[in-house]
Amino acid sequence: xxxxxxxxxxxxxxxxxxxxxxxxxxxxxxxxxxxxxxxxxxxxxxxxxxxxxxxxxxxxxxxxxxxxxxxxxxxxxxxxxxxxxxxxxxxxxxxxxxxxxxxxxxxxxxxxxxxxxxxxxxxxxxxxxxxxxxxxxxxxxxxxxxxxxxxxxxxxxxxxxxxxxxxxxxxxx
Numbered sequence: 001x002x003x004x005x006x007x008x009x010x011x012x013x014x015x016x017x018x019x020x021x022x023x024x025x026x027x028x029x030x031x032x033x034x035x036x037x038x039x040x041x042x043x044x045x046x047x048x049x050x051x052x053x054x055x056x057x058x059x060x061x062x063x064x065x066x067x068x069x070x071x072x073x074x075x076x077x078x079x080x081x082x083x084x085x086x087x088x089x090x091x092x093x094x095x096x097x098x099x100x101x102x103x104x105x106x107x108x109x110x111x112x113x114x115x116x117x118x119x120x121x122x123x124x125x126x127x128x129x130x131x132x133x134x135x136x137x138x139x140x141x142x143x144x145x146x147x148x149x150x151x152x153x154x155x156x157x158x159x160x161x162x163x164x165x166x167x168x169x170x171x172x173x
Contacts, residue, residue: 023146025056025170029070032062036168037118040151045122046144048085048093048111053150053171055080055098061168079103081126081171083111095126107135116141117160118153129158139163148173 022028028036036058057073060066079098082105086092091113096105108131116123118141126140142152150171157163 023149025172028058028170029066036061039145040143040153041119043143043145045113045124048124049083049173050085051173052082053080053173056170058168058170076101107132117155117163
């Protein structure tokens with residue numbers, strides 16, 4: 001296995017305080033999982049998004065194939081998420097995932113602010129446990145790392161104690 005930071009100097013850059021200069025989700029694909037975790041940890045939750053976010057799956061973070069996997073997933077599988085805020089409660093909403101080649105909307109999640117399973121700090125929780133049979137074991141967490149750009153973590157498991165982290169993802173609004 002190659003060291004992604006050896007051939008990619010950006011992957012080892014020190015983290016800026018509380019923010020990242022990244023505004024293009026493609027840049028996340030060049031970073032290691034540890035660097036993505038550091039960016040997530042240093043970022044505020046931001047507001048619950050509204051509207052259509054273009055998705056980037058970050059699988060094998062920092063590797064030479066991360067961008068190829070992201071393009072494949074985007075074309076054939078997951079394209080992003082469409083958020084709708086609750087008019088009565090700005091800290092609550094819903095989303096539908098955009099799926100398959102034509103971007104069909106499905107797999108609904110409840111959206112609210114809550115404590116992150118990653119570090120206990122506030123994040124935006126995308127909870128599928130009560131809204132989806134297919135994804136009932138999935139919990140996503142997102143934070144706004146720069147204006148209109150969210151970095152996310154995907155967990156498999158219904159409780160923090162038995163959850164496993166799967167991948168990172170990005171949403172650009």
